[in-house]
Each structure stands twice: as structure tokens, then as C-alpha cells.
Amino acid sequence: MIEKLEFYHGAAVVRIIEDNRCRSISKTEHGYLVNGDRLVFLKYTTKAHSPWRFTVVEDDVERLENPGVEIERCVVGFVCGGDGICSVPLEGVKRLLGAAPGWIAVKRVFSGCYSVTGPQGKLPRKIPLNDWPAVLFEVPRTNGR
DSSP states (O other): OOOHHHHHHHHHHHHHHSSSOOOEEEETTTTEEEETTTTEEEEEEESSSSSSSEEOOOOHHHHHHOSSOOOOEEEEEEEEETTTTEEEEEHHHHHHHHHSEEEEEEEOOOOOOOOOOOEEEOOSSOOOOTTHHHHHHHHOOSSSS
């Protein structure tokens, strides 16, 4: 039997592997290390429809703050049931959470982009449905997206 984590993580990881910018991927205790310098941290929900809510616990915050390796970019992929993957760079997650455990909510209307909110507010721009996994390979931005 396929475990739910394997099913939802697999959907996100396959898209990374199929991107021609992916040279390597490996599993670490902190997430998935891509090309040796990009960390992917995945959260998933099995809920079928928007809005989706994700809980970020203390252990998640610790793993994001201390990835155990030198990284150039960290992206959190929120797997929204069968809808898609909403990708938020670590800077955006920190903006939403304020470096404390909490929740992140992702919402999308039909044919629209993802809007992302948390206890500290919302991201300044919406996330396109096709942003995953391209955002992982971008040069890091300083505005937290």
C-alpha cells in the first residue's frame, strides 16, 4: 500500500526530477536536497478543495532554520491535495509565521493563482499554479515574495 506521504511527496518530487535543471536529488532529515545547494521542505494536505490549511510545528521551524547543510535556497512546497503545489521561499514562510510555529493557509479560485496567508499577514503577491518547481531554481529574492 502506498502511504499518503509517499503519494503527495512523490507528486512534488517527480516534477523536480523532470525539470532539466535538476542534476541531483537526495533525501535528508530536513527535506530534499536538490543539486546539492537547494532545500525543498514539503507539507501536504489531502483536502480536495480550497482553502487548504497547513500546520507548521516547532520541529518544522527548527528544521527550516537549521538545514544541516550550506544551502543557496530553501523552498517550502505546500501540496494542496490533487490541485497542485504552492511554492513559497523560506523568506515568505518566515514573513507569514514570524519565526514561530503556526499555520499557513493557501487559497485558489478556479483558473486563479494561490494566495497565501499566515498569522502575520499575507504574501504581497499571488503564486502562479505553474511556479513549481521553477521557483526552486531561481536566484533567491530579498523581498520574501
